[in-house]
Amino acid sequence: MISFDQSNPPSGGALGGHLASEVDSVVVGRVVAVSGSQVVILLTPEAAVAADESSEVQIGAMLRMRTQVSTVFGLVSGLSIPIPGNDPSVELKIVELELVGEIPLGRDSTPRFHRGVSVFPALGASVATATRTDLTGIYMRDDRQSVRIGSIHQDPRLPANILTDDLLGKHFAVLGTTGSGKSCAVALILNAILNNHPNGHVILLDPHSEYASAFQGRAELLDASNMDLPYWLLNFEELVGILQFGDMAEHEAESAILYDIVLAAKRSYAGDSPGTDFITVDTPVPYRLGDVHRLLDEAMGRLDKPQDSAPYLRIKGRLNALQTDRRYAFMFPSALSLRDNMTSILARMLRIPVGDKPVTIIDLSGLPSETLNVLVSLLSRMAFDFALWAERSVPILLVCEEAHRYAPLDTSRGFEPTKRELSRIAKEGRKYGVSLCVVSQRPSELAAGMLSQCNTIFAMRLSNQHDQDFVRSAMPESGHGLLEFLPSLGNAQAVVVGEGVAVPMRLVFDQLPEESRPSRGGASFAQSWSDDQPDRDFVANVVDRWRRQIR
Numbered sequence: 001m002i003s004f005d006q007s008n009p010p011s012g013g014a015l016g017g018h019l020a021s022e023v024d025s026v027v028v029g030r031v032v033a034v035s036g037s038q039v040v041i042l043l044t045p046e047a048a049v050a051a052d053e054s055s056e057v058q059i060g061a062m063l064r065m066r067t068q069v070s071t072v073f074g075l076v077s078g079l080s081i082p083i084p085g086n087d088p089s090v091e092l093k094i095v096e097l098e099l100v101g102e103i104p105l106g107r108d109s110t111p112r113f114h115r116g117v118s119v120f121p122a123l124g125a126s127v128a129t130a131t132r133t134d135l136t137g138i139y140m141r142d143d144r145q146s147v148r149i150g151s152i153h154q155d156p157r158l159p160a161n162i163l164t165d166d167l168l169g170k171h172f173a174v175l176g177t178t179g180s181g182k183s184c185a186v187a188l189i190l191n192a193i194l195n196n197h198p199n200g201h202v203i204l205l206d207p208h209s210e211y212a213s214a215f216q217g218r219a220e221l222l223d224a225s226n227m228d229l230p231y232w233l234l235n236f237e238e239l240v241g242i243l244q245f246g247d248m249a250e251h252e253a254e255s256a257i258l259y260d261i262v263l264a265a266k267r268s269y270a271g272d273s274p275g276t277d278f279i280t281v282d283t284p285v286p287y288r289l290g291d292v293h294r295l296l297d298e299a300m301g302r303l304d305k306p307q308d309s310a311p312y313l314r315i316k317g318r319l320n321a322l323q324t325d326r327r328y329a330f331m332f333p334s335a336l337s338l339r340d341n342m343t344s345i346l347a348r349m350l351r352i353p354v355g356d357k358p359v360t361i362i363d364l365s366g367l368p369s370e371t372l373n374v375l376v377s378l379l380s381r382m383a384f385d386f387a388l389w390a391e392r393s394v395p396i397l398l399v400c401e402e403a404h405r406y407a408p409l410d411t412s413r414g415f416e417p418t419k420r421e422l423s424r425i426a427k428e429g430r431k432y433g434v435s436l437c438v439v440s441q442r443p444s445e446l447a448a449g450m451l452s453q454c455n456t457i458f459a460m461r462l463s464n465q466h467d468q469d470f471v472r473s474a475m476p477e478s479g480h481g482l483l484e485f486l487p488s489l490g491n492a493q494a495v496v497v498g499e500g501v502a503v504p505m506r507l508v509f510d511q512l513p514e515e516s517r518p519s520r521g522g523a524s525f526a527q528s529w530s531d532d533q534p535d536r537d538f539v540a541n542v543v544d545r546w547r548r549q550i551r
Helices: 020-026 044-049 132-141 166-168 181-197 236-243 248-270 289-301 307-325 343-348 367-392 416-433 464-474 480-489 536-548
Strands: 027-035 037-043 062-066 072-081 095-103 126-129 146-152 157-165 172-175 202-207 217-222 359-362 396-400 434-440 456-460 491-498 505-509
Touching: 027 095, 027 289, 037 202, 044 343, 062 132, 072 132, 095 132, 146 181, 157 166, 157 181, 157 505, 166 181, 172 181, 172 367, 181 434, 181 505, 202 307, 202 367, 217 343, 236 248, 236 307, 236 367, 248 289, 343 359, 367 396, 367 416, 367 434, 416 434, 456 464, 464 480, 464 491, 480 491, 480 505
Parallel strands: 172 434, 172 456, 202 359, 202 396, 217 359, 396 434
Antiparallel strands: 027 037, 027 126, 037 095, 062 072, 062 126, 072 095, 146 157, 146 505, 456 491, 491 505
């Protein structure tokens, strides 16, 4: 059994004393098979009996082995009794390990834990429990920027830290079924990072209006009432998506007409100014919808047959409908407010300067649901293009809550450009300083490749077997043993695998203060159905706000 010296606890991540601390380690078995990163050990009779009543040899526990050049560490990924018998004292008990890293043996400098194994343990090598000093050095890296988000499940005295640059620089995902504490985990991770790095640039897509309470005082909240995303920021494909043309034949005809009209309107607004030859149909420069209507009328006037004007009339009708729809006021403002304010829009959305508010929460709940995918496409594209032209000077984190809604695997459900923009960030974002946080309760419904680009995965409780298999396929081998816990994880617990943590771990998230928790979704049936409170005036008020689109 491990004995911890509480009178002189180890500090930091220095492991200079790890050889001396071996007296605290207990031999539990010997190596009987080595294959790649997997090691099989046979428990000693004494350890086998002790393992029945202790937590030292369990899934996720850390064991150690000596080689000629290092101390190698492995996570317990499997336990078995190959030939069960009537007498437990004579049964063979097998433990499977996934090797995770090593501490080089050397006295010239302070040895530190690092991932990967240079020399594998030999057959017959003794296997022992990791000491408290070992565990401290492994989980608490003092040579890297890190922040605490919880504690190790096997030993609550050990903090669970995330490595800031490795987590943010290479994308990460937070996955878990509804009610597992997923939103609280996201809020905790972001708040922990921003407490140490208050000048961040975080864009959080919030489809359920639940995160405003989690970042009080440090977030800029944008919703339908104060958002400014004018139509001229849309590229041509996004504009067509907003207009929602009809069947394939109509779509092609109307798109061809709109392409020439929009390009002409942009060049008309620019006028004869020098250096405007760069303008294309996708260039984010202002143009007047009045010019679009005028150019459509002029084009119809040149037609030989009146019946050929149908696609022009459909375009005009759809534009008029959007301009008069209150829900689209943030995108189609009055003609008097047309101005080139792209700089202020980007500065506000990306928090430049930060102004003590490093998070921009974009509340999508009050926006038209039929345009959700187009809006996410626009926001993702703006973040990526800004980072591209800013040349990595402003690293940005884009948090996609409920990502399976606008980046689904099913191609018939989503706006394909949205998936392309998110995929571009997933594949190329880290080159330009744009990181992605994918949050989902149904990872198996995510677009192909989204999860595989996330180098760190926080897997919370997942009860659906298809989702478990999907996460398993995206995780490295070293975390597969821990995945067996997914169906039974408690709230605020997670299995974390990837480069954002020192080693794969099962952790318990720290408890968020009440004032920093996302708002709880759902209604209280028990409380609401106890009293007959609402009356007809209440219904009338709801109808009025419904019609006026006032939340």
